[in-house]
Amino acid sequence: MRTLLLRAASFLVLATAVCAYAQRASDIDPMLGADKGGNVFVGPTLPFGMAKPGPDYGDNEGNAGWQATGNLNGFSQLHVSGTGGGPKYGNILIQPMMGKADPAHSSVPRESEHAEVGYYSVGLGGTGIRAEITTARRTPVYRFTYPAKGQRTLLVDVGHLLLKLHDTPHRYPETQVVYSTDVEVLSPTEIAGSQASVMGWNIQTTPMRVYFYLVTDTPAVVSGTWANGKSVQPGAKTASYKMPFTMKNLPEPTPVVSTGAYLTFAPGAKPVMVKVGVSFVSIAQAKKNAMTEVAGFDFDGTRRAAVAAWNKELATVKITGGTASERQQFATGLYHSMLMPVDRTGENPLWTSTTPYYDDFYCIWDTFRSSTPLLTLLAPHRVTAILQSLLEIQDHDGFFLDGRSGNFSGRTQGGSDAEMMFTDAYLKHLPGLDWERVYRAMVHDADVNSPESIRFGRGDMDDWKRLGYLSIEHSDPAGGPDRPGSRSMEYAANDYAVALMAKGLHHDADAKKFMARSENWKKLWKADAVDHTEGGDVKGFIWIRHADGRWKANFNPRLVGTWYQDNFYEASTWTYSLYVPQDVRGLIATAGGKAAFKRRLDLFFAPGEPGRYRYDVGNEPGFLSPYLYNWIGEQSSSAKRIRAIPPASYHTGLDGLPGNDDSGAMGSFLVFNQMGFFPVAAQDVYLIGSPTFPQSTIHLGNGKSFSVVADNTSPANVYIEKATWNGKPYHRSWFTHEQLMAGGELRLTMGSKPAHWDTGAPPPSMSDKEK
Incomplete structure (x- = not known):
């Protein structure tokens, strides 16, 4: 009997170990990474959905509205996810309360907060x-359950925005400013209006107007409005506000002005249902969205549809x-x-077109390395639409x-990294794009100096063409460097992307020109720069130069750039001295050969x-x-570094991400690493890494599937002992997109040494x- 029980137990363990998990919405925790700078959006939304209704807490300075501390101020209809810098959106706040409108x-404390895909709830x-x-997609739906006794009120604050008032020195002009508002009580069940705002992280100087149409299933017995932060006016039907200063003389700090309307309902035990159509085009479009996207006030059906939409997207893996x-x-x-960018097709207020329209690129600099390549595998049709936009x-x-x-458009963090996205798609044969048209746009971007390079395109192109680097003087004429080191490194990688497309389209002269420019990184390699580390000296780093060729004095390899007036953006020269994705072989030679390069990497980690x-x-x-060891025949060292990252930097819970999620950049980096490979963007x-899971399978859009199987993988068994591709011995630490799309199996035998x-x-x- 004991033998039978042991066999049964062994069978159960084995069955558990090899159980296949098709990803489902129920596996997701929307609050993972909401705190400690992850800044992810916790409310319900659809894949790439425009509406992102959710709570705004505390001082209204949470990038996605949610904060770990502070009272609940209400629920606004639009948010971003995972961003740094100043917040964006937080438009059209609604807040239920008991008693008269006030x-x-x-603002009230939160109680028993809960989030899952397609759903968020909290007690006030x-x-x-x-x-x-x-x-x-464009219509949030609310169910407010009030106590059975007492007046029930719903406030609609049209002047609400997320702000950045306290984080110096970059609070201004990154905080959003209300430009104008208008609101009207249309009937005992309807409120409509709009809000225009300026500024925010992208320093928006053209007002963005958001329209809304709110309707309830419960008629109000009293309604009214308020304006300019003054007392409510029962019976009033309209209210409005206009910013009393110009864009050129915005005060600091900018004022926060509340303007809105309210509905007060008779006592009752039945929940009050509310839906809010949102639009960037008109109130009429907002109303159409509300009436066509949600049947009646079907909360549960809308929730089920949201879950189904996510399950469909997740089923590819x-x-x-x-x-x-x-x-x-x-x-x-x-x-x-899959939270951003946002599909706003049909919601473009700037021009009329049948082309898909996407917004909230926040930013391509963050997403081109991992998020977009992941979507290319899981949802290639989506990437085509994004690129068309x-x-x-x-x-x-x-x-x-x-x-x-x-x-x-704005801001530009580094190079012109849309070029990386387009070349990545071109080399992976995504359909639906006129590649000659794309190429002309890329060449223009790569050769013409942008008049507003902080918004789009490249700046300081005279330096780039004449000197082969961005000089300290010209990168920021107002004084001080403006990321000349990191921008120069990225321009070189961008030019290689242009060269690859030029070569593929047989523009041979252009290919030669841009290929040569992609080697410009060598002009910033300071061969005698030294960092005296605990493990010994490391010699040779990327450093910045004056226009006359002189190096910047006082080399400091440990200075980490955090903002626009730094030598390097969001990293030090240590990181950017390893960022030559177009020519890692050339970098290895420049850095002293394989042995010296391995030592540099070992000290880096x-x-x-x-x-x-x-x-x-x-x-x-x-x-x-972590994957650079692959170029020196030391894939085992890559495996060691890659497997050390998730347990040290990722986990479940509110603080589960190592930094700003950046539109899924952090999440997609983890996903690739767990599957056991990583893309070289553009x-x-x-590159082959070290899989976390015994098997990962991607169902490709061409009807085939690609699997990575890792026999014996475990926290101890992180090293690859041997590999096969479709059953045949495999000895390369990389593979091509063509190989992947042909389907099949990469099988890795894992061990502890x-x-x-x-x-x-x-x-x-x-x-x-x-x-």
Whole structure:
């Protein structure tokens, strides 16, 4: 009997270990990474959905509305997810309360907060009110359950925005400012209006107007409005506000002005249902959205539809094994990668077009390395639509954007990284784009100096063409550097992307020109620069120069740039001295050869180093760094570094991300690493890592499937002992997109000790032609 029980137990363990998990909405925790700078959106939304209704807490300075501390101020209809810098949106706040309308005293403590895909709920402390939210694409739906006794009121604050008033020195002009508002009580069940705002993270100077149409299933017995933060006016039907200053003389801090309307309902036990159609075009369009997207006030049906939409997107990936925590992190990483950019097709107020329209690129600098390549595998049709939108926006702006929000392009964090997205798609044969048209736009972006490079395109192109780098003087004429080191490195990578497309389209002269420019990074390599580390000296780093060729004095390899007036953006020279994705082979030679390069990498990842001047998973420029060992035949070292990252930097819970999620960049980086491979952006190459899961399968859009199988993988067995591709021995530490799309299986045998299995050719580099 004991033998039978042991066999049964063994069978159960085995069955659990090999159980296949198709990703489902129920595996996701929308609150994972909401705190400690992750800044993810916690409310309900659809994949790439425009409406993102959710709570705004505390001082209204949470980038996505949610904060760990502070009272609940209400629920606004639009948010971003995972961003840094100043917040955006937080438009049209609604807040239920008991008794008479009192906008000045409507904030309350939260109670029993809960979030899952397509649903958010919270109790309003001290009121007995329970708020529940779900949403359609452009129409949030609310269910407010009030106590049965007492007047029930719903406030609609049209002057509400998320702010940035306290975080110096960058609070201004990043805080949003209300430009104008208007609101009207249309009937005992309807309120409509709009709000125009300026500024925010992208320094928006053209007002963004959001329209809304709110309707309830419960007629009000009293209604009214208030304006300019003054007392409510019962019976009043309209209210409005206009900013009393110009864009050129905005005061600091800018004032926060509350204007809105309210509905007060008779006592009753039945929940009050509310839906809010939102539009960037008109009130009429907002009303149409509300009436066509949600049948009546069907809260539960809308919620089920949201879950179904997410399940459809998630079904393209299946994993086996792993812990419950690892599976939740994986599913949530997929989820975060599909929150932005936002599909606003039909909601473009600037021009009429049948082309898909997307907004909230926040920013391409963050997403081109991992988020977009992941979507190319999981939802290629979506990437095509996003690129079509980017190309049409370029037609109107004149240059490719890096960031865009509120129908206004800005800011640019580094290079012109839309070029990386387009070349990535071109090399992976995405359909639906006129590649010659794309190419013309890319060449224009790469050759013409943008008049507003902080908004779109490239700046300081005279330096780039004449000197081969951005000089200290010209990168910021007002004084001080403006990311000349990081921008120069990115321009070189961008030019390689242009060169690859030029070569593919047989523009041979252009290909030669841009290929040569992609080597400009060497002009910033300061061969005698030294960092005296705990593990010994490291010599040779990227550093910045004056226009006359002089190096900037006082080399400091441990200085981490955090803002626009720094040498490097969001990293140190340690990171950017490893950022030459177009020519890692050339970088290795420049840095002293394979042995010196391995030593540099080992010190870059050395544990216990103070500060974040070396490897920092929380910022995107270092995403490729753990895989660089693959180019020197040391894939086992890549495996070691890659497997160390998730347990050290990712976990479940509110603080589960290592930094700003950045539109799914952090989540998609984890997803790729857990599956066991990672893309080289703007190339058709994937690098083999160390899989977390025994098997990961992607169902490709061409009807085929690709699997990575990792036999014996475990926290101890992180090294690859041998590999096969469709049953045949495989010795390269990389593979191509063409190989992946043909379907099949990469099978890895994992062990606890390093093994030199990667004896084949290293991953491609630009300088391979010199062999």
